[in-house]
Each structure stands twice: as structure tokens, then as C-alpha cells.
Amino acid sequence: MKAEQLSPAAAAPNGPNARLIALARVGVALMWIDNASWKVPPDFGRGDPPRTLYRWTLNGIEYEVFAPWARFLETVVVPNFAVFGWLVLALEASLGAFLLIGLFTRLFALLGIVQSLAIALSALGAPHEWYWAYLLMMLVHLLLFTTAAGRFGGMDGLLRPLWKRRSLAHRLMRAAS
Amino acid sequence: MSGAHRFDRAAITLGLASIAAVVFALDLGEFRFMTVGGASIAVALGLGGLAVVAGAASWRPLTVLIGIGFAAAAALQLIAAAVGGDWMGGNLSTMSFWIGLAAGLVLAGAAPRNQTSDERE
Numbered sequence: 001m002k003a004e005q006l007s008p009a010a011a012a013p014n015g016p017n018a019r020l021i022a023l024a025r026v027g028v029a030l031m032w033i034d035n036a037s038w039k040v041p042p043d044f045g046r047g048d049p050p051r052t053l054y055r056w057t058l059n060g061i062e063y064e065v066f067a068p069w070a071r072f073l074e075t076v077v078v079p080n081f082a083v084f085g086w087l088v089l090a091l092e093a094s095l096g097a098f099l100l101i102g103l104f105t106r107l108f109a110l111l112g113i114v115q116s117l118a119i120a121l122s123a124l125g126a127p128h129e130w131y132w133a134y135l136l137m138m139l140v141h142l143l144l145f146t147t148a149a150g151r152f153g154g155m156d157g158l159l160r161p162l163w164k165r166r167s168l169a170h171r172l173m174r175a176a177s
Numbered sequence: 178m179s180g181a182h183r184f185d186r187a188a189i190t191l192g193l194a195s196i197a198a199v200v201f202a203l204d205l206g207e208f209r210f211m212t213v214g215g216a217s218i219a220v221a222l223g224l225g226g227l228a229v230v231a232g233a234a235s236w237r238p239l240t241v242l243i244g245i246g247f248a249a250a251a252a253l254q255l256i257a258a259a260v261g262g263d264w265m266g267g268n269l270s271t272m273s274f275w276i277g278l279a280a281g282l283v284l285a286g287a288a289p290r291n292q293t294s295d296e297r298e
Contacts, residue, residue, distance in 0.1 A: 034270055035270075036269045036270050037269050039269060040269065042259055089269065092273075093272060096270075097274070098280070100274065100277040101277045101280060103280060155187065155281055155284060158187060158288070159288060
């Protein structure tokens with residue numbers, strides 16, 4: 001099998017299918033946009049009682065899913081929670097923003113998988129959680145990555161023809177899109 | 178619009194998206210993905226409308242300026258949220274949305290264009 005047969009462009013959908021891929025990308029972006037609202041600086045929910053992001057982080061320790069992750073939360077994240085909170089807000093707001101316009105979509109789809117996994121490892125053990133929700137989050141980002149969804153109705157599709165040079169920057173941007 | 182350059186059509190689409198976001202001024206319950214009210218309505222309609230005009234007229238510097246305007250509005254919204262103020266009338270979801278519009282508009286206005294027929298549709 002030739003390399004180009006494995007690339008998303010080789011089996012590029014068009015017409016209605018391309019629009020549906022764009023619709024799915026925008027839908028996933030709206031999920032991140034919606035959930036950026038409750039990562040509020042500067043305390044990110046620290047206080048008595050703990051709220052929002054801080055509460056969910058503590059859940060990852062109290063309702064342990066994976067021991068090394070719970071230990072990481074307890075010894076690294078919680079003592080440096082302000083830094084962690086800003087990082088989460090920056091990442092999730094960027095996921096919403098960049099998936100929305102379809103810019104560097106494959107990179108952000110991978111980051112979406114990583115963040116979905118981090119959320120799952122923190123929240124999965126808490127009461128009333130549905131593990132399929134987190135698995136579906138990871139799978140839908142995998143689909144956005146596999147289809148290079150930003151090339152359909154997104155900025156990636158407009159900008160990729162401009163990233164033709166063999167320079168490192170252009171190669172990185174092509175890979176990210 | 179059918180003769181517009183792809184980047185101009187992107188600017189128009191992003192402007193229309195901004196205008197459409199005013200629907201979130203309504204109480205949509207669980208489907209209120211972002212808060213839009215007060216000054217943020219003016220940002221959404223004003224900058225969104227200007228983006229449509231800039232795209233339709235192919236005024237690239239204006240498209241870039243509007244993108245910078247959305248970035249400034251996003252920064253102000255972040256500051257408002259961090260200090261507990263509500264003077265922008267939005268929330269951090271609105272900020273995330275505006276970051277996307279800002280990036281898209283700056284790139285749509287600043288991207289080099291090859292004036293060949295295959296770039297126009």
C-alpha cells in the first residue's frame with residue numbers, strides 16, 4: 001500500500017460527507033467552549049467547600065481510578081493548583097477555539113484525547129459517572145484526527161496549500177493540520 | 178459571494194458566526210453554550226458585522242484589525258472573569274469562542290494570496 005493511500009487526503013470525502021465532518025468538529029468544539037466557563041481564575045474552585053475544577057481534581061484522589069495518577073494529583077497538581085488551573089483553562093479554551101475554526105486540527109484532536117484521558121482518570125471513579133462518556137470523548141477526537149477534520153470547512157483546508165516549503169515550520173504546520 | 182476569495186468567505190463565515198452567537202443572550206437552558214449579554218452583545222454584533230463587511234469587500238487590513246479586536250475582547254473577558262467582574266457580560270466560554278474568531282480572522286486577513294483563478298470560486 002502506498003503512503004498516500006494511508007493519508008486522509010487519499011480518501012477525502014466531499015459534498016455532504018465533508019460538511020458532516022465539519023459539523024462534528026464544530027460540535028466537539030462547542031463541548032470544550034461550553035466547559036471553559038467553569039474554570040474560573042484565580043482560585044479555580046479552591047475554598048471551603050471545594051467547588052468546580054478543584055472539586056473534580058480532589059475526586060481523582062478520593063475516588064482513585066489509577067493509583068499513579070491519584071498520586072500525581074496529590075503530590076504535584078494540588079500543591080500547585082493555581083498553575084494547574086491556568087493550564088487547564090488555556091488548554092480547554094484553545095481546544096474550543098481551534099477545533100471551532102479547524103486550525104491545527106490534528107494537533108488539537110490529539111490534545112483532546114490526552115485531556116479526555118486526564119479527565120477520565122480524575123472523574124471516572126466518582127459516583128454516578130458513566131465511563132462511556134469519557135471513552136466517547138476520546139473516540140470522537142480520534143475520528144477528528146483520523147479524518148483531519150479541519151481540512152473540511154476549516155482553516156486547515158485553506159492554509160495547507162500555503163505551507164508548501166520544506167522548512168521546519170511548514171512541515172510542522174502540515175503535520176498539525 | 179460566489180466570486181469571493183476563500184479567505185474572504187472565511188471572514189464572512191466567522192462574522193456571521195459571531196452575529197449568530199447573540200442567540201446565547203437567550204436563556205437556552207442546557208444548550209446555552211456561552212453567555213452573551215451586555216457589552217458582549219455589542220462586541221458580537223459590531224465586530225461580527227464588520228467582519229462580514231470586510232470579507233465581502235475583501236478589505237484585508239480591516240479583517241486583521243477585527244481579529245485583533247476579538248483578541249482584545251477575549252483578553253478583557255478573561256480579566257473580567259479573573260477579578261470577578263461582569264462588565265463584559267460574557268463568560269470564559271465566550272472568551273474561548275472569541276479566541277477562535279480572532280485567530281481565524283487574523284489568518285484570513287494576513288494570509289498571502291495567490292491571485293490565480295483556482296483560488297477563486
